Amino acid sequence: MNDTNGSGGVHTDPAALQELSDLASHERTEVGPDGAVAGYRADRTLRLGVELKRQLKRRRTQLVLGFVVLLPFILVVAFEIGQSNPNARSGGFVDLATASAPNFVVLALFVSGTFLLPMIVALFFGDTVASESSWSSLKYLLAIPVPRHRVLRQKAIVSGLLSAAALVLLPLVSLLVGVIWYGTGDAISPTGDSVGFGQSLLALVLSTVYIVVQLAWVAGLALLLSVSVEAPLGAVGGAVLVAILSQILDQITALAGLRNYLPTHYSFAWIDLISTDVDWSNMASGVLSSLIYSTVFLLLAGRRFARKDITS
Numbered sequence: 001m002n003d004t005n006g007s008g009g010v011h012t013d014p015a016a017l018q019e020l021s022d023l024a025s026h027e028r029t030e031v032g033p034d035g036a037v038a039g040y041r042a043d044r045t046l047r048l049g050v051e052l053k054r055q056l057k058r059r060r061t062q063l064v065l066g067f068v069v070l071l072p073f074i075l076v077v078a079f080e081i082g083q084s085n086p087n088a089r090s091g092g093f094v095d096l097a098t099a100s101a102p103n104f105v106v107l108a109l110f111v112s113g114t115f116l117l118p119m120i121v122a123l124f125f126g127d128t129v130a131s132e133s134s135w136s137s138l139k140y141l142l143a144i145p146v147p148r149h150r151v152l153r154q155k156a157i158v159s160g161l162l163s164a165a166a167l168v169l170l171p172l173v174s175l176l177v178g179v180i181w182y183g184t185g186d187a188i189s190p191t192g193d194s195v196g197f198g199q200s201l202l203a204l205v206l207s208t209v210y211i212v213v214q215l216a217w218v219a220g221l222a223l224l225l226s227v228s229v230e231a232p233l234g235a236v237g238g239a240v241l242v243a244i245l246s247q248i249l250d251q252i253t254a255l256a257g258l259r260n261y262l263p264t265h266y267s268f269a270w271i272d273l274i275s276t277d278v279d280w281s282n283m284a285s286g287v288l289s290s291l292i293y294s295t296v297f298l299l300l301a302g303r304r305f306a307r308k309d310i311t312s
Helices: 014-025 048-056 059-081 101-112 116-134 138-142 148-182 197-214 216-228 232-250 253-261 269-273 281-307
Strands: none
Touching: 048 059, 048 148, 059 101, 059 116, 059 148, 101 116, 101 148, 101 197, 101 269, 116 138, 116 148, 116 216, 116 232, 138 148, 148 197, 148 216, 148 281, 197 216, 197 269, 197 281, 216 232, 216 281, 232 253, 269 281
């Protein structure tokens, strides 16, 4: 733009004006039956592949997955430094950890089940929406526009995939490390039962599936907190604190039968699989309890997010 007549007016290049007019004339202004611009399709927004790649590039995802891979090696170093008996046939899970690869996997799942595994699930689900709020990018994401229910669904699916990947990665790496260091012997339970290597692998697969399902309640609670607060630390920390509180209350025998309603009461029911006579009742109760809690939390999260005033 330049002033050509010296009168202080601004003159725009006619060619540029014509180019802008031509571009504007090709813009679609028709409105579809649903009120959106013709050609707009909500199912093309925020695709799973895009969101998954975005989350995989985040440092917290890489650190979590990296630590999960590193943990079995840390346990091996701890046993090598300490005094472990690879021929142990009795004792608790720690005493039996070096008896075979399956026992080593059981130990890895056992020691991480109290805090680490719930924290991983809480991190992926609690951070997913709250982080967008903290970055002040959530309102722009919805203005693309991406429907609210789709934002929540896509982020929940990606969080679930990442959580499941971490929960599967731990026993998988532990098994490989265990085979190298402790061999493919039978799995020995604290009760003295001996399970063959092949059968123990099936038990470990079922144990991993159970852990994934049982921790669904943490996922639902963390997602509910994630859409309710704008600080990721509050959502993640809140879910982890509830899990810890539930575990503490579960140790109070004075609560008697009330402990059965705590979401963490059946957290370690998968241990029953490492025996010759499997009792499925506790695992069935654990799955039912987790599904009920997670369904309630997810419904509340969807309702809360649909009505929330997005300002950041």
